[in-house]
Amino acid sequence: xxxMVKLIINIxxxxxxxxxxxxxxxxPKVARVDFNSVSQENLAPVEACRAKQTCVIAYVAPWCxxxxxxxxxxxxxxxxxxxxxxxxxxxxGAEDDMQKKVDFVDRLxxxxxxxxxxxxxxxxxxxxxxxxxxxxxxDGAVIADPRTGRTKLMEMMN
Numbered sequence: 302x303x304x305m306v307k308l309i310i311n312i313x314x315x316x317x318x319x320x321x322x323x324x325x326x327x328x329p330k331v332a333r334v335d336f337n338s339v340s341q342e343n344l345a346p347v348e349a350c351r352a353k354q355t356c357v358i359a360y361v362a363p364w365c366x367x368x369x370x371x372x373x374x375x376x377x378x379x380x381x382x383x384x385x386x387x388x389x390x391x392x393x394g395a396e397d398d399m400q401k402k403v404d405f406v407d408r409l410x411x412x413x414x415x416x417x418x419x420x421x422x423x424x425x426x427x428x429x430x431x432x433x434x435x436x437x438x439x440d441g442a443v444i445a446d447p448r449t450g451r452t453k454l455m456e457m458m459n
Contacts (some may be wrong), residue, residue, distance in 0.1 A: 311324045333441045334358060339392060339422055346412050351389030351441065352457040356453060357387060360416075360423060360447070361394035363405040365431040372409065381458050394420045395431065 331437075336347050350356040361368035369377075382389050391409045394416030396402045406413040416422040426435060426447060434450030436441055445453035 322356045329390075332393065334426070334435060334437050334443060336414070336422070339416055340377065344414065346390040348416055350390040353386055353388035353445070354439045355385075355387045355457075356437045356439070357382060357389045357439075357450075357457070360395075360428050360431065360433040360435070361391055361393055361405070361409075362431050363398075363401045364396060368432045369389070371432050381383070385455060385457065390414065392416050392422050394423050401420065 304384055322451070336344070338346070350358070359371070361372070379389065389412055391406075391413040392415075393402050393405045393409070396405075402415055402417075406415050421454040422428075428431075428447045433452045434445070435443060435447060436445040436450050436453045
């Protein structure tokens with residue numbers, strides 16, 4: 302084989318391998334929900350949600366009027382999600398007064414856990430409006446993040 306053709310083939314192979322390696326290295330990683338920042342005292346709601354094929358994580362705050370409005374619809378929400386075998390867990394945070402957070406968790410039992418580490422769950426998942434919804438699959442991979450979770454939840458409710 303002509304040395305020039307061999308050189309061109311070798312360069313082409315190196316370029317292709319480089320492009321494949323770059324593509325693999327820069328592809329987006331699958332986001333996962335991290336519950337390490339929530340109170341570890343009662344993780345039963347989290348485990349029940351993880352046991353489902355799909356899980357809705359609702360991040361709520363005691364002072365949030367829209368959160369209270371959503372919670373007032375909880376019987377209907379639970380009914381529709383249960384019919385589709387979708388889990389539901391509330392993470393309560395975004396409140397400086399720990400007692401208010403604890404009282405809100407008590408109101409939502411057995412579906413709620415406490416974002417107890419200075420709202421680490423909220424910051425870790427870039428939640429900046431309330432209520433926020435994160436939808437995951439059974440392995441905890443994010444299907445819909447806080448920006449798209451509300452729309453996905455509405456689709457699931459129909």
